[in-house]
Amino acid sequence: MQLQTRRLLAMAILAELCLGGTTSPSFAGDYRPSDVEEQMIRLNSDNHEEQISGASKLCEMGAIAKPAVTRLIHLLETAPENTTRGECAKALGNIGPGAVAAVPALIAFLQNKSCGYERAYAPNALGDIGLEYEKSVPALIEALKNDEEPVVRGLSAQALGSFGANASVSIPDLVQSLKTGDHEMRSYAAYALGKIPARPCDVQTLIALLSDDIDATRIAAAKSLGGAKADAVPAIPHLVLLLTDQNVNVAAAAASSLGEMGPSAGSAVNALKLAQKNAQIRYETTYALKKIRGR
Numbered sequence: 001m002q003l004q005t006r007r008l009l010a011m012a013i014l015a016e017l018c019l020g021g022t023t024s025p026s027f028a029g030d031y032r033p034s035d036v037e038e039q040m041i042r043l044n045s046d047n048h049e050e051q052i053s054g055a056s057k058l059c060e061m062g063a064i065a066k067p068a069v070t071r072l073i074h075l076l077e078t079a080p081e082n083t084t085r086g087e088c089a090k091a092l093g094n095i096g097p098g099a100v101a102a103v104p105a106l107i108a109f110l111q112n113k114s115c116g117y118e119r120a121y122a123p124n125a126l127g128d129i130g131l132e133y134e135k136s137v138p139a140l141i142e143a144l145k146n147d148e149e150p151v152v153r154g155l156s157a158q159a160l161g162s163f164g165a166n167a168s169v170s171i172p173d174l175v176q177s178l179k180t181g182d183h184e185m186r187s188y189a190a191y192a193l194g195k196i197p198a199r200p201c202d203v204q205t206l207i208a209l210l211s212d213d214i215d216a217t218r219i220a221a222a223k224s225l226g227g228a229k230a231d232a233v234p235a236i237p238h239l240v241l242l243l244t245d246q247n248v249n250v251a252a253a254a255a256s257s258l259g260e261m262g263p264s265a266g267s268a269v270n271a272l273k274l275a276q277k278n279a280q281i282r283y284e285t286t287y288a289l290k291k292i293r294g295r
Contacts, residue, residue, distance in 0.1 A: 031060070039068065048083075055091045058095075063098050069095060069101055077105050077109075090124075107122070109122045123140055140170070141160070141173055144173055162195070170196065171202045171205075186214060189220070198224045198232060210242060218245070219250055236261070239254045255272060256284050261292070262291055269292060
């Protein structure tokens with residue numbers, strides 16, 4: 001595939017999946033089981049355009065399309081057209097946990113370099129299904145670290161956030177991406193890190209990120225530390241300093257993180273009271289004070 005064509009395809013995939021999160025069925029409530037059956041007939045066609053159209057329609061249906069999982073997996077594994085495989089991956093992701101049987105096939109699709117940029121739909125699908133983390137998380141970490149395609153690395157990083165605490169083992173690799181990645185990779189990694197609670201062994205590393213030059217990195221580190229709750233007590237003085245950060249989103253994240261620590265963050269009460277005077281973060285500081293006081 002020519003370089004320009006590859007770049008255009010990557011841009012199209014990014015535009016569809018979006019940097020900030022996964023897609024979801026838009027019109028799921030408008031479909032009946034009979035509609036699923038109709039699209040399954042199209043999946044059984046020998047015409048790849050019919051297969052693509054059927055899978056695309058199933059993408060809109062969400063969990064109600066669960067009866068199509070077996071056929072979608074078959075096409076994901078055997079369709080000669082990568083476009084067909086990509087549409088099947090999207091449909092399986094939008095079915096959600098009901099498509100858990102597809103996890104091995106999605107991992108194989110992700111790792112099959114001959115499937116090109118369409119593989120970028122696999123990480124989102126694995127994240128949307130959100131199960132079998134013992135298989136999904138290592139595969140996503142491997143793609144994040146070593147895949148040759150930037151779009152696949154980035155979306156694999158993003159998908160790790162969908163697994164929350166079950167992806168905590170990925171924190172060192174996400175931190176590395178925040179330190180060395182380009183702007184897009186930092187965005188993906190920050191999104192994920194902000195959804196994964198820090199382990200005790202990660203606390204000091206994340207404390208160091210609280211003074212990073214990049215706003216998104218400071219926000220992500222604060223959120224992850226908040227998820228660690230009492231284990232992140234050593235971060236309290238550093239989070240207190242961020243309550244006056246020039247970026248109001250950073251300050252809000254720091255306040256929320258302190259609140260997540262509950263009574264363990266009692267030493268931050270006076271600083272939060274002072275920060276309450278800032279109307280832009282009054283909600284976060286007020287809520288944090290309530291949680292610290294056990295209300």
